[in-house]
Amino acid sequence: MKNTTNAASPAANEVLISRTVNFPRALVFQIWSDPEHLPRWFAPDGCGIHFTTLDIRPGGRFHSCVHTPDGKECWCVGEYHEVNAPEKIVYNIAIADEQGNRRTSAEAGMDPAWPDETLVTVTFRALDNDRTEIVLHQAAPAEVARKTGAYPSWLQMLDRMEAALAA
Structure with a gap:
């Protein structure tokens, strides 16, 4: 049984997802911050991802492409503002x-209501018995995230992350 909660902020201007996993915080942080691990799970079900650039450090950048099962490509760029092991990205x-x-x-052929740029904050909180609470905030309207599939994509990626941790 997954321990995932989700809610919109009062202003509904963010996606908020919280999940507790049965893995130690250092390991969970590593799978989010290691260029060897991230490409193995950081895409929704049925999709693949490749990074032309992936430099996970403050000021580091990425350039990625998610490949969908129907052959579409979703290209993104970004910059890491904070990488604070093992607490926050x-x-x-x-x-x-x-x-x-x-x-x-x-x-890009996407819903024009989706922001052209968003800020993602992921925090990792150590819990008892080597469990970790992951809290993900994305500065995007929650309703638009649900409508466009961004929200369920995050849930699928968290499922894939847990499977990768268990492997």
Whole structure:
């Protein structure tokens, strides 16, 4: 049974997901911050991801592409603002093209209500018995995240992360 809670902020301007996993905080943080591990699980079910750039450190950047089962590509760029082991990771993520140029949601063929750039904050809190609470905030309207599939994608990625940790 998954221990996942979710809610919208009172202003509904953020996605908020909290999940408790049965793994120690240091290990959970590592799977989020190690360039060898992240590409193995950081995409929704049925999708793959590759990074043309992945530098997980404050000021480090990434350029990634999620490949969907129907052959579509979703390119993004971003910068890590904070990587504070084993407690917190903060980064922005912006819609881009294959060359890393920023694009609008509409230009990328996405719902134009989705923000062109969002801020993601992930915190890791150590609990008893080597468990970890992961709290994910994304500065995007919760209703739009549910409608576009971004919200369920986060849940699927957390499922994949747990499977990777168990492997």
